[in-house]
Amino acid sequence: MAIKQLSETLINQIAAGEVIERPASAAKELIENAIDAGATRIEVATAGGGKSLLRVTDNGGGMEPADLELAIRRHCTSKISESLFDIRSLGFRGEALPSIGSVAKLSIASRVPGSAEGAEISVSGGRVSAVRPVAANPGTVVEVRDLFFATPARLKFLKTEKAEAGAITEVVKRMAIAFPHVRFVLSGSDRSTLEFPSAGDPLARIAQVLGSDFRDNAIALDAEREDVRLTGFAGVPTFNRGNSAHQYAFVNGRPVQDKQILSAIRGAYAETVPHGRYPVAVLSIDIDPALVDVNVHPAKSDVRFRDPGLVRGLIVGAIREALQREGDRASTTGAGGMLRAFRPSFRPPSPAGGYAWSPETSPYRPTAAPSGFAESQQARFDTVAVPTARAEAPVVAPPSAPPVESHPLGAARAQVHANYIVAQTEDGLVIVDQHAAHERLVFEQMRKALSGRRLPSQGLLIPEIVDLPEEDCDRLMVHAEALEQLGLSVERFGPGAVAVRETPAMLGEMDVQALVRELADEIAEWDTAGGLAARLEYVAATMACHGSVRSGRVLRVEEMNALLRQMEATPGSGQCNHGRPTYVELKLSDIERLFGRS
Structure with a gap:
């Protein structure tokens, strides 16, 4: 069989199979582009779990008309030139936009601040339109409709709209933690609006994402070993969850889901978190770009360290030191659980619609005073209610x-x-x-x-x-x-x-x-x-x-x-x-x- 050159559209569709696995993958790539463009406000809108519509609007630097023509071509990027050893941006492969355009209906409208008008380009199933002028605010709006319409077999592998919308939410949360100075808004017909206002304090942004309880149960981390620095926050061991979804890791600001880092977190909390429970942690690793390979996978979610033992030792050592220093305190959620357990689940309603107590309806009864009490205390002790079911409970x-x-x-x-x-x-x-x-x-x-x-x-x-x-x-x-x-x-x-x-x-x-x-x-x-x-x-x-x-x-x-x-x-x-x-x-x-x- 003769060997032949594949078409550009087919090449892009093959690349899309690696880069764009689901709507959340597209959302991640577009948000990364917005952050690389210097955006301080990013709005994400979805419909149908991102399958029908995914729109990302930013106030970044925008693109000139000539840049738009190059942006939808493979391996065209402004973020690297000749080397992969000094990557300081989130994106660098130049594959995301052409991959999306090969399997969906893609439109990009952009305007450079100070320009009189914006420009727009569209790609539908790999077919590219000419660049045309358009009214636009400074920044960029990328709209993706009918994802995978050109490769319908991929649609069968997607999950429910609710699950896909949840995956996009998780992407936005990770980006929001990584970049607390950026305001994020997530909205759409398939969800309630979620907003993360810009925060100067990283812990304040983390609390916006993970809940205010994390602030009260977090231990600050700041450790360095051989020019590799680890910062972030580790939750006290008793503040744990039923899965690892509340473990966030970032390498040079890039959100990653790296097995090495997750394994190090498990090792650091060994014997302090019950089996089947997972600690809550937000870790940020700053390392010389030459010492880490972010080009391991097209999705850029995995990284490879030149010295993985050094990084693991830093994570385990820093977390264990923090736990020894402050981790023995009980989590604040434990007290909340105890309070809920103490609250009665039923109280008889009063005729006025409120709650009432009476000797006939109360499950408690008065008891006699213990021997040795002065008679002057008898009346006071007689009013103490003791549960009848607990009357024989041994208390020393x-x-x-x-x-x-x-x-x-x-x-x-x-x-x-x-x-x-x-x-x-x-x-x-x-x-x-x-x-x-x-x-x-x-x-x-x-x-x-x-x-x-x-x-x-x-x-x-x-x-x-x-x-x-x-x-x-x-x-x-x-x-x-x-x-x-x-x-x-x-x-x-x-x-x-x-x-x-x-x-x-x-x-x-x-x-x-x-x-x-x-x-x-x-x-x-x-x-x-x-x-x-x-x-x-x-x-x-x-x-x-x-x-x-x-x-x-x-x-x-x-x-x-x-x-x-x-x-x-x-x-x-x-x-x-x-x-x-x-x-x-x-x-x-x-x-x-x-x-x-x-």
Whole structure:
């Protein structure tokens, strides 16, 4: 078969398959062009999820008539000349406009500031019209109609109009975060208007996009390593989401969805965010353009660093340092959730249409005063309502509470259900999960010891024999030396069994059988040559869980306060080893709102 040159239209349609995957791809390219043109106001209008209409209007520098003729040709651009090693603009490939014009009905109207009139050019399915004069405001208006009408097979792969509109919204959000000085307006017949006013403060713009809660739960990042600088904000671990859509990364101002960066974020939050939950983070990396390749994919969403290990180390180190510095505080959304849980879901309506209370309708009943109360207090105590379903709930309270302390986690006042410590702070109260908190404290001690000498161990009077499948025994013995470093002495005990002679002293009494079996399961899941050496922290986390203060153990006031003081001095104590919060905090103002006092 003879080789022949493809037509320009077909070449553009092939390029469109890589560059323009969906309406959101077109929106991204057009917004990038507007920003590169110096726009400070960008308006995006859509219809039919961007399939029927996508219009991007900007107040940038505009284009001359001769520029319009070149703009719709492949590989014509004003942003680079001879080299790909110094790219400082968002666009540079010169493919977006001709690709869109080959599969849709494209029109571009533009006017250079100071010019008497504007100019317009149209492209429909690859057919180009002549440039003609047009009345236009300074800047550029790009209108895309009937996307993929020239390649109808592509329409079958698009999602619903709502899903496509949502994808465009996400593109605008990412651009809005990257360029806080630009005003963005997103409108159309298929959506409610969304506006992001220009903001001089990057955190203010992020709060516009991610919600005001992020401002209260964000930790500022500013770190540099070998001329690579990382700035941005990382959310506290307890401020997390059900997917990774709230993780934003930018390289030299370019929004990217790079797997290396997302992996580094996961690594930085390891053991602080529960499985299946994702931290919220906005990261901006400034790097010499010669040290990063942005030409990896036509969509420019992926990048390739010359030294990926350096970038990963910078991200992980900066976030972990920030979390150690400030990340142990409870998220403000935790208090909001607690307030919602406390609010009654039903109150009987009064005849006037409001709400009323009466002894007959209330689920509470008065109780007698406890012994030891003065008779003068009897009437006051009789009015205290106690839920009948909770009458037998065990509550242990100290007979004489210590004065309120200025410590961040306050002074212990009670232990509820032999698992939750209630502490009073200067401006509210804190509720601590004693097992989760102590688990984290033990883990941090074990983690610290990993880089030093062997952890102290305690010998068992009678060795614990654990029956296991032969292959699990083999795996444990391969890593016996590493386990020894953690204070766990394991020996082979005939076929299908191991003997445990020593356990880490800090864990105290524990279920050795359960611990060894769980360790065997973990090693079987991720074992590689030398795999345990790289995952000793995971082993330490498992061991810490088995050796922590268990739920159901009644603690003295001194023990509760000692636990609180240890938490304040231990990095990462705001989350257990599995990422769940170890405490929640309620401010006095939150409590007063519960009772209608504010």
